[in-house]
Amino acid sequence: MAWYQTEIFWVIVKVAVILFVILTGGAYYTLAERRWAAFFQMRLGPNRAGFWGLLQPLADGIKFILKMETFPRNADLFLFMLAPVISTVTSLMLWGAIPFTPIIELPEAAQKITGSKSFILQVSNPNAGVLYMFAVSSLAVYGILIAGWSSNNKYSLLASVRATAQMISYELSLGLSIIPIILMTGSLDLYTIIETQKNSWFLFTLPGFLAFWIFLVSIFAESNRMPFDLAEAESELIVGYHTEYGGFKFAFFMISEYMNLITLSLLAAILFLGGWTLPDFISSAISNVWLQHAAGIGLFLLKAFFFVFLFVWVRWSVPRFRYDQLMDIGWKVMLPASLVIVFIAGIYVYLK
């Protein structure tokens, strides 16, 4: 095979693996959320389908497929069908830039089969990976906006307008909160950002520590999660922008929300907690290279899992904000704070 054929072949394999993992992860996150919610409320939660309810996502999926399909009478049908597709495709695209593994040198035998010297579980390594992530994730706004507008329901429209205003407001502080990281790294490449944190995570530097809290609050607002889930305030707007959706179209919205949460958790682990890097004193204690890689990747997933759990933990612990409070926090606290942090980071990097 020519070189580009092998390249394309491996890209397709990686995309297939990543799509499978993210879809399964998103499906099982719904189960985890329900189980943990039950745990917080001293209930049992779904535990009938399979051991510990582990087959529950499958049962849900079958039920979603078998549901009768309805379309609102006065909806814009093309946009109505397009909205869940946009939401899902954007959240599926997001995993393309995340480096799940370090560059692994392959042994001789594997080199012959794969035709390349090293392996990395990342669809591509663009030199502006961070920008790619933020660009694609901001496209998710279109899914919500189109969903609310096309279903021609007053509650859906109101919810989608609210969600859009909220997401674009917090996108500012989200974008500004990673500037300290870029300042300290001097690169937009996610791989370089991880490697720079080999011996000290960005969380433990002054600007990184300050920016982390902005980032944390912003990802909650960005993904419409609990303290900021004004788009789905069921006491005010029936269920939000997907009121009119049922069956698999609703499942797409649901799963894309959970996939986005997983992506943001991974991103938080990459940007602030050092990704899969091991500090020198640990990597020198492990002699085998493969064990080192396994430990690093395991730690990376563990860090991401902490944020995955945090999303649920906060959801069942904190009450919802009022809409004007939400906007005030976004524009009058987070935005000036993140601008000041950019300035602090500039001074910090200059003096260092």
Added chain:
Amino acid sequence: MITGYWPYLIHFGIAAAFVAFLLFLTTKIKPANSDKAEKYPDTFECGVPRKGDARGMFNVRFYIVAVMFIIFDVEAVFLFPWAVSFLDYKATGLGLFILAEMTVFLIILFIGYFYMIRKGALQWEDPE
């Protein structure tokens, strides 16, 4: 230099094809329904019959928020290249210069920001 983005075209193609295929599959599997009133129900408004159209007016503040977003997002666009090249400038001894430049930029931005607050662009209740 922009390289390494072509795999995302493949990624997009596979993802879109997968989602479209699933949507198509559900239209084939789901129970057949010939009753028009059931297939195309009225939009749900808490159980009472629908009144009017949803595409009416909504609060103008959402529009103002969108305008302000454009301003500050463009500003973030200016900050990104500054952040990337900061270390290079520092290495050539121009660190103070580029820091001062961004400070001026941020101060101008803050003036605009306070003007915006004073004008009440973020006031969600009526003043009285």
